[in-house]
Amino acid sequence: MAHFTRRQFLKISGATAGVAAVAGAVPGLTRRSSTIEAATPQFQTSGEDVIVPTVCLLCPSGCGMLARVADGRVVKMEGSPMHPINLGALCPKGQASLELLYNPDRLKNPLRRSGERGSGQWREITWDEAITEVAQRLNDLRQAGHPEQAALLYGETRGQLRSFFDRFMQAVGSPNAISKDSLNVEAAKLATYYTQGIYNFPNYDLENSNYILSFGANLLEAGPWVQRTVAGQSYMRRGRATRGKIVVIDPRQGITGAKADEWIPIVPGTDAALALGMAHVLIKAGLIDFEFVHEYGFGFEDFSTDGVKHKGFKNFVLENYDPRKVEKITGVPATTISRLTGEFAKNQPGVAMLAGKGGMLNGSIGGLYAGMAVHMLNALVGNIDKPGGVQTQRYMPCTSWPELSSDPVAEAGRQQQRLDGAGSEYPLARHAYQAVADHVLNGASVDTLFLTGANPVFEAPGGQRFIDAFSKIPFIVSFASFMDDSAQYADLVLPEPTFLERWQDDHIEGIGYPGIALRQPVIEPLYNTMNTADFFLRVAQTMGGPVAAAFPWGSYEEVLQYRLQNIGTDWDTLKELGVWMVPGYHPARRGNERWVQEVVGSDRLSAPRDGRFDFYARELSCALDALSPEQLAALGLSVTGDAVYLPHYEAPPYQGDANDYPLHLNVITLMSLGPVSAAANMPTLMEISGMTVGETWRGWVEMNPETARKHFLQKDDEVVVESPFGRVQTRLKIVPGLRPDTVNMPYNFGHTAGGRYAKNRGANGLTVMSGQTEPATGLAAFTNTRVRVRKA
């Protein structure tokens, strides 16, 4: 029936073209009779007016959009009412996406470097030249027997694109398809994986929830599906009969804290202790879901396997995390902990939310434990896959990729160690994007590096290391719509069409039930651009042999058609609607088949997939059991034995002496500029970026008034933010809603390239960060750098 409404909607929209002709003849509104002049102003509009559905790509939400195309120009974006993530709403980034499309700094033709690296001298080449060169290069690598020396760094990939890239690199013979997940949501994904056994970010059913405990989840400004959490919280508070409560636990108040009912400014990096303190209260007061923890949980009570006694979660927490002890660690009063816990338990369903990037969770292996501890709060009250609780994302069934043909060169290459050290140096990691620089600088050999949707020089902490690393890489190809911070050091810069001009599908994530959405060219591509996937298809075909055989499609559109042939609708309908869902989703019942297949444990590689939620992380014990205590200590663990597999609080290993560098630096993602580098070159977003602090077009650093007074600093002072790793200059803003020991800098300022609106505006706080990689998880250490602030 959704189908029906949508059709009708389009029909009405299509009628606009006809209406326009009539519109000219419509008499204007008559003015108030007191106007002497009998003015009849005419309503005028364009000739042809059509509406095309597509999907946004300016943050990970993936909101459905409707583009109004008037006389061949895209003139307005609206939220698609059919898309379950945004339901007709659209945030400022999506609204402003026309500034991406019609940006004066777009790359218009493929460019080949003609001067020194980074000198900014380029000559235009044809696509055929680019394709031939890349294909030749990859073939040379394969002939030399080192296909693993090709690497691909990718950023936000939606829909099939990630598996497409993975498949391409596999076909070539390289394990190095490296995602930048380790910069943001990977911590939460790993936390869910080691507890629930699902390698994905948990969804939260905020609409039906009564209580939100947000552990640094900036649910109104940033996050994996911010539009979804915004809509959820607004419904939860005023869309239904009872109003839910929101508690924000974050050193920074921000908009989320300001809109919340309660803001708990916690000592940075101590979320694990607080969550475990709450678990303590839950257990001690008997507020837990006994059926869940005993029937569907593992390791809650003490247990013994093969005669070895193991400590369970319950006793571990009762022994170690008394709220009075937690108060000393977190700065949150024990009474508050008890009160919040009581409220949380008595106002079920409620959720304890994990942070994406932007919280203060990660920083060491302690970040993983913090995530696990927070997620376990949901399990303790039995909220896994329940209405109003944590949901598990299901996906549309896609036709599987055809088997790769036998190819010894590629198979040998795929067995090589990954460039980023994930799975080897970092045993728990899936990706360690930021570590690529270190490994290249330490001698790992890379011949050809592809960058797509990735701008490591800017977006990785301590990203300048990548500039040095790039100089050791003979050939770098960057796919970009703008000459961004990283592309300027590339050898080949290939213009990517913006997301409004290309084919790409999009799994709808954040709602639990499966859905697929489609990006399609809203207008003919403006410039001589090529979809990155199309480029790889053509490279594969030019390479010939098994690589070509792996990609028998003519274009990425055909790839999508192949992969999406079994989703329950035909291609034309999907194009017309832009979105397709399977409605009628219900949570899985505990213990039944779907529970085991979809909800708990299905992604586990080693531990049993028995549908039990791990309070004692069996998967972690499988991964770390073989390690000696010394090796464990090297991973940043201060404990041994069972405690390693139980969530516990690890004091964060801060970089920078506490006396010299007294302040924690937190880089925050803004609703306006978002996490995508290209957004910084959209003038409208730059203009509105500093709304909360009354700033525009330039970055700032936020500071508590008390701290500012101590440092003799005043609002709008030019200040230097300094760490052991570097310094940046920016403007000071006084923000009362912030811990006195923390300062914030907004993300997406301080680009060194990327267009006239982005370049040299404000400062990039990530450049003063350590660039360290967490030893166990391979995550970028975002929050363990301490700084000092002084007047410039």
Place this chain on the structure above:
Amino acid sequence: MNFPLDNPFYHFVYQLINTAGIGGLIVIVETILILIAVALSLRGITNGAKVDEPEVYAYPTPALHHHNGQD
């Protein structure tokens, strides 16, 4: 809260001050009236020269008012 527009008097006042062009009209009328008055007066002074009075004065005194004009 607004003017009681059902009352004809207030309605008239409201219409009067809300009518485009009235302001300009008033400025023009006022200007014209002043100009006419001034022009008439100046004409009076000019015409005064034609009055047959042989005596002329470079300055007046209040006594002039009571003087019959004939020496």
Place this chain on the structure above:
Amino acid sequence: MPKWSMVIDLEKCVACQACSIACRFENNTPVVSPELAWEGREMRWNDVFPAPHEESGDYPNTKTHYLTRPCMHCENPPCIKVCPVQATFIDEEGLVRQNYARCIGCRYCTVACPYGVRYFNWFAPEFESPLEQHLNPDKIEGRGDLEGPAVRPKGVVEKCTYCVHRLRKAHARAEAEGRDFRPDEYMPACVQTCTGKARFFGDMNDPDSTVSRLAESDRAFRLLEEVGTHPKTIYLQEGK
């Protein structure tokens, strides 16, 4: 004859500024250069900002309140009373509109408006090519009138019109389809895009419309009620 009104639920508003930007692209307000923006010359008919003059308290018992503010479309608009040339006027559906072809740029209305919703074109709007491609082609023009999203000349005042061109378009569509216009066929761009679904729009003359019902809520208030402007943009207060 409908009487248009907007209700904004501040509790649901998350200060995301989508309304601001939807308005910009619907109504072609220009992006000004950074230098001008620092001087306070940005043009966003619908602005979002931390509410001034509110005691926000000391850490940690502090709270910032955010305000989103389109034109109030007052029933007793101070801007209209002071305009010397009737470039701004209120039509019979209660929309306070602005005629760019008439305005002489004296800025008396911007000064008189207690809400600060009226904006002045200090310079002629500029759109760096090819950014001008995204301009909305809709406008209302003729007989010495220029309204709607039409790109404004320099030196005139402009303001939120509740997207009056959308109303006209909806009327035109109804007429083309040979049926009566219904009040629910039209809403301004900011209402359509609102991420928190905090905005409601409709006919205040219809006692059953959403806005009429919400306006009776005990959370309902109007901005600066004390200045006697009787706004038709109504707010619902936070956290009550």
Place this chain on the structure above:
Amino acid sequence: MLRISKHDREILLDPLFHAGRKFYLMISVLILIMLWGLIMYVRQFVLGLGTTGMERPAYWGMYMVNFIFFIGISHAGTLISAILRVSNAEWRRPITRIAEAITAFALIVGTLQIIFDLGRPDRILYLFRFGRLQSPLLWDAVSVTAYFLGSLTYLYLPIIPDAALLRDNIPEGAPAWRQRLYKLMALGWRGNRTQWLRLEKMIAVMAVLIIPVAVSVHTVISWILATTVQPGWHSTVFGPYFVVGAIFSGIGALFIAMTAARRSFHLEEYITERQYRNLGYIFITMAAIWFYFTYAEHMTQAAGQLTAEFPVLASKLWGEFSFTFWTMVVIMIMAFIVLVFPLLTPDSWQRSRVFRPRFALANGVVSVLAILALLVPQTQGVTADLLSGLPSPTLRIVAGVFGTVAILSILPWLKSHIIDAMIIASGFVLVGMWLERWNIVVPTMTHPRLMPVGLYTPSLTEWSLFAASTALFIFLFVLFFKLIPAVSVWEVREGRVIDETRDSAQMPLPESSRPPGGLQPAFGDNEPTY
């Protein structure tokens, strides 16, 4: 053929036909300033009002301040001369023309400010085409138009006999266009009884008519602000407050203008200390009323502490406008001291050796230094070391004591130099009144209710146009008094007769100008003792 005594002629008429180097130098400088202003205005016209420092929320700035200021100055003139004429104040005679000229020119320059301020000056005629009388701006247009036409008439009427005098006594070799000009302006004036009676009647009528119009002009200007609901403007006292301020600043301008005319045309025997003294009394009265209104205006705001209004007041009392506000208050008090205290000074002080200007200056410098040291907090380096031994109570006492001594010791000098005293006071008042308008317009603009607090700094364009406007004002003034005698010749002569015969029982008739037979003047060069 009207005649004039040789003495009067040498002093009043002859300078009109001789221009020295100073005159041409002055005119050139003024023209240069105006040309610069014109360039800046053309630039503003082409680019837009963005070339000014105005912004959101400071939508009105220096142009509006100048508008109110110049229109205020215009009150000098006509209002003073009309009131004095109606009240038969004989001493007014030598200064009426200067006062009336100020009115006419200040109105021209003031109206120009509004054109500067328009975003679309090309649409200025829409004010008439679509004018809405509901707008206070239209009230203002009506009022200013009426006042301007009335003032022009009122300026012109007394010129007629003098134009005739010039026509009849023009020196040999004067350019032909000036002869034609005077002939035209004289409107065939003969000076017979009928004409005199008609003229005096008209002047009397105009004097009565112009007073309410003049009052309305500045009231309406205040209403432009007061009819809005902006914090700090929505005040009932604004009408009279503005009128009083206008007259106050007008008299200040008059003092300066008449002193300039007195010095450059050597009119010492026409414009004497009597004029200064009498006008000074009115000045003091106005100052007192002005203080009263200022206090009333700010006191009500301070006592009420309304949420929106109080920040405006606070910005003036201790915020970002405290400098302009307190400067205004201090120099207005100084003006008051300069005006009033000499009257209270005993003569014996004049004989004291201590109370000398040099001594006062020394004391004043110490006091000012102490105040500066107080005003510059958080000093660093050498200054800090110097000041570290001087705690602020000491500085305050030093500033107060030395300041008081300075003021007291200058009083005898002021008492003996009344004209200089008036000029000093006028300068203070003009600056003070400009600042008062600034303090009324700008703080409210930058402290609106719902917007973040703004900041307004006038740009080069605005300063240039201010300078050019002032230059234009002076230029018109200088040019006008190169064509028309600065002192109304016939009025002064009438005044002399009235003065001389004050004690006699009968008022004599004016002397006839009719040549009794020959071309020789009927009377000799009997010097009047005035």
